[in-house]
Amino acid sequence: MADNRTHTTTNLACPKALEFFAGIGLARLGLEEAGFQVEWSNDIDAAKCEMYRNHFGNSPEHKLIEGDMSNLHGEDLPRDASLAWGSSPCTDLSLAGTRTGLNGKQSGAFWQYARLLRELGSDRPPIAVLENVNGLATSHSGEDLAAAVRAFNELGYSVDVLSIDTRRFIPQSRPRLFLIGLQDPPAIEQFNSPLRPDWMQQVFADSSLRTHRAPLPEPPSPLMSGLSMYIENMPDNDGRWWDAEKTDKFLDTLSPVQFSRIESLRKSTNESYRTAYRRTRNGKAVWEVRADDVSGCLRTARGGSSRQAVIRLGNGKASVRWMTPREYATLMGAAHYNIDGLRPNQVMFGFGDAVSVPVVEWLGKHYFMPALHGSLGKDLYTEQTLLASAS
Template sequence: MTQLALIRSDAGTAKPTAAEFFAGIGLVRLGLEDAGFKVIWSNDIEPDKKEMYVRHFNDPEGTHTYKRGDIADVRGPQMVDELSLAWASFPCTDLSLAGARRGLAGSESGTFWHFVRVLREMGDRKPPVVALENVVGLATSHGGEDLAAAIRALNDLDYSVDVLTLDARRFVPQSRPRLFLVGALEPPADEPVPNSELRPDWLQAPFGDPGLRTHRALLPAPPPPKTTGLTELADKLPPDSELWWDDQRQAAFVSSLSPIQAERLETLRKGRKISRRTAYRRTRAGKPTWEIRPDDISGCLRTARGGSSKQAVVEAGQGKVRVRWMTPREYAKLMGAADYRLDGLRTNQALFGFGDAVCVPVVAWLGREYLMPLVRGELRSAESPRLAVVGA
């Protein structure tokens, strides 16, 4: 196997090294380091995200490099040596259902090709394992052609590719399904029976494509999806907190509800216990309206760019109803980063940073159960990996 790149920790134990492209505020780093990696290089274009990253990690000089700027300006020969893993959470804008679905040809999601270029420019120095994360829309973008193109590009660099999906609600009370591609220069053997939790039917097309080199690592089942937890996780604010909306704004919220939504709120209001739900502002038939989630988990956190992307918290029960915007601390907790440093940050800066990030325990689970064993050569090797059929 390609020589494992290691770095000695203070305790003298060897840790595989990792680089994170499109690093944002460093939540991938938190997950990878929880799994035993040492992240030594990061890149992102957003100055506000770098500010959050640097403030939180406060790395001693010389121990970590954060290259702030466009990935188009990153060059393979300038990359750090002997990486074990490269992670890329490239922008989802052109792949999301909320976007224009331009796919990998879009100006933002198309930055994937620069990540591939950097790997190519690294030559024999490229890491033995790569991991990519994006929205599940990548699987269906342009009829599955974008996903196939991404796999083919990694195949051209000698990586076999696994594809799986994980939802953050398996670890935190937030619905946040994501797609993961894991590339390996020396892939493990396929699992004998496909795991439908990680690779459901809608994700099987790449594995049946003879023109792609793929593998399906045998992994344990992830935790079951959560159905509750937001009520306990949400901030417990006093009734006189200035964050609660005033009577006029709350009345406008209630008046916008459809009959079904109004009935849902009334049921919560009459409850003997306090419940907390999230709500999104939508446009239905040209009119703004609010919709309250029926379950005790959050909807998918998004970047705070416009009112429709922000979630409100509805607190109801014991005859009372209160409404407010979700706080940065709640964003942090829903992303599995409750201890993230938030002091001194602007509210929208924090919401943007967390809404555009990867849930920490998802990364940690993938790191512990898959990436670390793969990097260390602890997964059963494939006896005769399938060959890529280029141009088929």
């Protein structure tokens, strides 16, 4: 039976948040930009927790719990939060993972998240969020998404589902799914939104699930360019550029289509950048270059196929190197994140496994805060009503 008890928010001026699966704290950065105070965080990964402490330091207003959340209980959590954020592991759900779904060893941690929310009882936050890869929508023919929505329903939440790509804010292709549970959903619905594409409509059509489609402002259009603004400017003699032999090997693996893609840019008098991933095609390792001026999706740095290369083109030259840890941070909207003293692979793993800061900030400002203040969609509805009446 659903638990519909509501939580009383004590401070709407600076509402508090809980950060589950915190990683390196990028959800915290976005929520803080939106006006929240993250008071409690948890992650099982020691290397990510090291990065978290390295950036945020220690504060009496915040507690970071390092360890397996299955060892935590409701009484271990603060009781005054307005929002719970959970970026559960995507390994068992992503196209690059095992696709075993929510029953997988890592993605199944979602059920621990749901358990802890249940154990909070009447102190449960009025907003609960789950962030994951778009693969959650299709995993087990949509059954995993329905199961997650149903779990939130049993905790007293109606659920909205959005798909937001980071490239609406930063030139990195990084689509992610967001389940947003509200104890008090808006009565007004929005049926047409680019954030709810046709392929996710199955969940809203399922009458056994309690869902809503909150009215939201039009999000920024996906960026088609701008990568060069996020790339570190390195002189030709920087040791991180590959030598001639390695660069020639890179170029030799390119298909005719891939080679022609960069050849015109190489001949140009204007400098430009592209990114590339190494793929295995017909049993052979080859490089594939993105056609647009946007980074591919940042991934955890495990092996050569996960690492992204940067190509600088122009004035008859083609220079290649690996993407740097600082570029990883910048392309996640965390340009000023403190990575001093950390191992490069540690940094790239942390950022490649994280949520994009500006996406969280946008949701915080346009969804979470209005929901807490009871104004979600009201201004938008009033504007649309006035336009309709005027016509």
